[in-house]
Amino acid sequence: TSTFSEIFLYSLPVDMRKAMNGLSQIVAEVLKKNPCDGSLFVFINRDRNTLKALYWDKTGFAVWHKRLEVDKFHWLKTHSEDSLSVTCEQLDLLLSGIDIEKAKPHEKLSFHAFS
DSSP states (O other): OOOOEEEEEEEEEETOOOOOOHHHHHHTTOOOOOOTTEEEEEOOOSSSSEEEEEEOOOOOOEEEEOOOOOOOOOOSSSSSSSSSOOOOHHHHOOOOTTOOTTTOOOOOOOOOOOO
């Protein structure tokens, strides 16, 4: 399970020179969210080969940084909002190179009677 209350992907490219203060400012001023609320906020650069993830770990901000050497991340192409809330599983897919906007899981079924 995730230790984050929610995971948000910021839809616009970000200058990766931004560190904790710059990223938390985007969260507070653009997304209108509290950067200290236990959520994970994920940002991408213009070339879509670098991600930064910002979170508050109860004692301070932490940033996780990943750069792909060859490929690009499949980022939000059809999303019109500033951010998209995703599940931990969707983030794992994104980090693995899967386009989460095109990926369709099997329909979840629930049965109440068996014959």
